Amino acid sequence: MSQREREDRADYESLTFAKLKDVLRERDLRVSGKKAELIARLEENDSSGATDDQVEEIEEVEDDFEDDKFEDDSDDDFFDDEWDDFHVARQKPVLDESTTADIAVLKSQKKKQPAFRRQEWFRYRRLSKTGWRKPKGMQSSQRVNRSTDLLWQE
Structure with a gap:
């Protein structure tokens, strides 16, 4: 192994797994496999x-942070092919x-229609057209005898 080959290998070793994949994609090579x-x-x-210009460009753009999670990332190789x-x-x-x-036109039609809000269920009719419902409680107007109320007003 010549001195130049050893330097290239050391350069590739220092790259992260993700950056190696980027270099391979730029050179139109297969991306799957171990580091x-x-x-x-x-x-x-x-x-x-092939020229080494692309590798030198990538080394100049190297970030300050380290991505250790990409070092041994062989379990997601099946995603790379697809x-x-x-x-x-x-x-x-x-x-x-x-x-x-x-x-x-569609927007104006939609604006006319009120938005249904689940929290405001009381706004929408759910009963028959007459709206009659069985009276509940002692204060119901259908239950209270109004004729006796007139006597008390005098």
């Missing part, structure tokens, strides 16, 4: 004539005038 396998794959790629792409949010569609007008 030693990833380093071996990078060394094979280096020996086949999810190599990053999530891309859908762009907001450009609508024509007719669609915009339709949306405005």
Whole structure:
């Protein structure tokens, strides 16, 4: 092993597992495997004539904090094969005038309709159209004899 190869190996050893995966993705290599396998794959790629410029750029961007949880992360290898792409949010569609007008009509219709609130169940009719309910309690107006009340007012 030459001096240059030993330096490259030491550089790869100092990188975290996540950064090694990033380097492999940039070089379009397979990402799954243990850290030693990833380093071996990078060394094979280096020996086949790839440039080391990408590795030097990554070393310059290195953060101050350490991610120890990525050191031995062989249990999530099955995710790497399926999810190599990053999530891309859908762009907001450009609508024509007719669609915009339709949306405005729907919005105005929705504004007229009151929002149903579960806490305010007493606002909504749940009984028959007459609203009759069996009287409960002694203070019910259907139970109280109003004819005797007139006698007391005199």
